[in-house]
Amino acid sequence: MEQTNYMALVQGLKLYIDAMRRFVRERLTARYAARWWEDGVLTHLYDPQRSNLERDVRSNANREKQDFIDPGHLVHIIAEESRGAFAGYFDDTRRSKPLLQLVLDARNTHAHPPSGDLSRDDVDYALATIEQLLTGARQPEAATVHQLRMGLHDASRPSNTTMPTTRLKASQELDGAIVNARDLKASDVAGKRVLCPACEEFTFQMWPGGWDGHSGWKCTGIAGSDPEERKSEFRERFGYLFRRR
Numbered sequence: 123m124e125q126t127n128y129m130a131l132v133q134g135l136k137l138y139i140d141a142m143r144r145f146v147r148e149r150l151t152a153r154y155a156a157r158w159w160e161d162g163v164l165t166h167l168y169d170p171q172r173s174n175l176e177r178d179v180r181s182n183a184n185r186e187k188q189d190f191i192d193p194g195h196l197v198h199i200i201a202e203e204s205r206g207a208f209a210g211y212f213d214d215t216r217r218s219k220p221l222l223q224l225v226l227d228a229r230n231t232h233a234h235p236p237s238g239d240l241s242r243d244d245v246d247y248a249l250a251t252i253e254q255l256l257t258g259a260r261q262p263e264a265a266t267v268h269q270l271r272m273g274l275h276d277a278s279r280p281s282n283t284t285m286p287t288t289r290l291k292a293s294q295e296l297d298g299a300i301v302n303a304r305d306l307k308a309s310d311v312a313g314k315r316v317l318c319p320a321c322e323e324f325t326f327q328m329w330p331g332g333w334d335g336h337s338g339w340k341c342t343g344i345a346g347s348d349p350e351e352r353k354s355e356f357r358e359r360f361g362y363l364f365r366r367r
């Protein structure tokens with residue numbers, strides 16, 4: 123079978139989610155014992171995310187709960203427990219959260235792939251991020267993901283891509299609007315003019331004012347036509363740019 127960049131990303135995401143589910147359950151059980159699901163998972167999610175997850179678990183009662191944890195949940199669970207269940211692994215949220223977010227973005231690319239193959243550099247970047255997180259979690263899959271990355275480079279010309287460290291940056295403005303919101307955090311963007319992190323076409327005059335109308339109906343960076351699902355996808359991907367209520 124021909125090894126495409128897209129297939130390498132699919133394999134990397136599968137290794138990531140399997141390893142992280144096992145890791146998260148292990149760490150949360152060590153801290154919360156039998157209440158790991160309620161106190162370690164559900165309590166850290168935003169509302170549409172939490173009720174969707176509870177519904178999925180209810181309708182699949184014969185499956186392990188951990189099988190319903192996805193990359194969007196990991197962003198919140200690990201950040202909220204950085205000083206708790208994940209102390210000693212992911213203590214620094216400013217480093218880990220953008221990495222977790224990057225993997226979520228890669229998962230969304232995989233769920234709605236563009237026509238043709240993905241670029242090798244983009245896939246390498248996503249896999250390097252996955253490798254970094256699995257190394258942080260001390261999971262053996264990190265080595266397998268490293269092999270996948272080497273495979274990307276064998277397939278064609280050598281590349282000088284280096285390991286990314288973190289995308290967390292200072293805010294960058296163009297014409298008075300912040301243009302790199304996805305690299306920032308809620309306190310950097312609250313109340314400011316912000317270019318939409320999903321479509322990069324629309325400018326919010328006072329973030330996050332109007333996010334629901336824009337993401338529900340207009341945003342070209344969100345797939346699908348159901349307004350509630352579109353809003354919930356936006357909220358899942360960029361929840362870290364909202365202040366907690």
Ligand SMILES: [Zn+2]
Pocket residue numbers: 318319320321322323324336340341342343
């Ligand atoms: Zn948009």
